[in-house]
Amino acid sequence: MAQTLKGKFPWRIGATSYVVPADLMTNVRLLADTVDDVQLLFFESFAGTGMEHRVDVAGLKQIARDHDLTYTVHLPTDIRLGSADPHRREQGIGEIVRLINELEVLSPLSFDLHLLPEPDLPDSEWQDCLDQSLGVLSKRLGNAVKLLAIENIDYPLSLVLPLVRSHGFSLCLDAGHIQRYGHDFEEAVQSFLPLAGHVHLHGVADGRDHRALGTKEVPLVAEFGEKLAAIEYTGVVTLEVYRKDWLEVSLKILQETWWQYGAVAIREEDGSGSGDERGTA
Numbered sequence: 001m002a003q004t005l006k007g008k009f010p011w012r013i014g015a016t017s018y019v020v021p022a023d024l025m026t027n028v029r030l031l032a033d034t035v036d037d038v039q040l041l042f043f044e045s046f047a048g049t050g051m052e053h054r055v056d057v058a059g060l061k062q063i064a065r066d067h068d069l070t071y072t073v074h075l076p077t078d079i080r081l082g083s084a085d086p087h088r089r090e091q092g093i094g095e096i097v098r099l100i101n102e103l104e105v106l107s108p109l110s111f112d113l114h115l116l117p118e119p120d121l122p123d124s125e126w127q128d129c130l131d132q133s134l135g136v137l138s139k140r141l142g143n144a145v146k147l148l149a150i151e152n153i154d155y156p157l158s159l160v161l162p163l164v165r166s167h168g169f170s171l172c173l174d175a176g177h178i179q180r181y182g183h184d185f186e187e188a189v190q191s192f193l194p195l196a197g198h199v200h201l202h203g204v205a206d207g208r209d210h211r212a213l214g215t216k217e218v219p220l221v222a223e224f225g226e227k228l229a230a231i232e233y234t235g236v237v238t239l240e241v242y243r244k245d246w247l248e249v250s251l252k253i254l255q256e257t258w259w260q261y262g263a264v265a266i267r268e269e270d271g272s273g274s275g276d277e278r279g280t281a
Helices: 024-031 057-067 086-106 123-147 161-166 175-180 185-195 215-230 244-257 259-269 275-280
Strands: 012-016 037-041 070-074 111-114 148-151 170-174 196-201 203-205 208-211 236-239
Touching: 012 070, 012 244, 024 037, 024 057, 037 236, 057 070, 057 086, 070 086, 070 236, 086 111, 086 123, 123 148, 123 161, 148 196, 161 170, 170 175, 170 185, 175 185, 175 196, 175 203, 175 208, 175 215, 185 196, 185 215, 196 215, 203 215, 215 244, 215 259, 236 244, 244 259
Parallel strands: 012 037, 012 236, 037 070, 070 111, 111 148, 148 170, 170 196, 196 236
Antiparallel strands: 203 208
């Protein structure tokens, strides 16, 4: 990886654990000196695949120590906490708790979760099922509840935000999903971003997301950067793409668009900056 933004910004830059067609550990080693954080991907639950997730937790912890690396986690996307089937909801809750417990030793900064819609249910029934599931999950997680971040997907975040807040969860704001599904970007930046513990960035091309950032995303990225600096964000911004060349292009876009925040960070590291500079960057 020729391009690196590791340690360049007040927030941490992340990539996914699949940018080359290889196993998780190979990808993490490849990225360890390029980004600050790696998002560990779990797209299918144990119940959905029948196969055990084989995670070398000790190996991941050692890489994190050696390379000043942190982790975030993408929880399985087949979990249906809004299902009308109580057994399926309980199965999803169990999978979430199992993965959080298994990966606890890595001290992940966020566990991102999709609250999938249920097309066969009216919104009110779906929300009631979600309310029950999130209530149980919140109690089981205890003090770890803030580590679980609900991600905006293909419906307006306002549909579930009251439940997220009432049960004490965090938000994962996905800017690519906002762009793809035509949601209100200004509302997202002004109202939702300050509540987010994790941010996803990726491009959209030909109606498909999780592509490299391109020139059309530069204004969006620039506005995100301004807002992140204004709220003194120190969390993770993950480039959620799944190809090495797309990651490299996206890193270049960030470097060119957010250079002023990197410059501030560098000046502060060597002691030549001041607190006032960050506020005016």
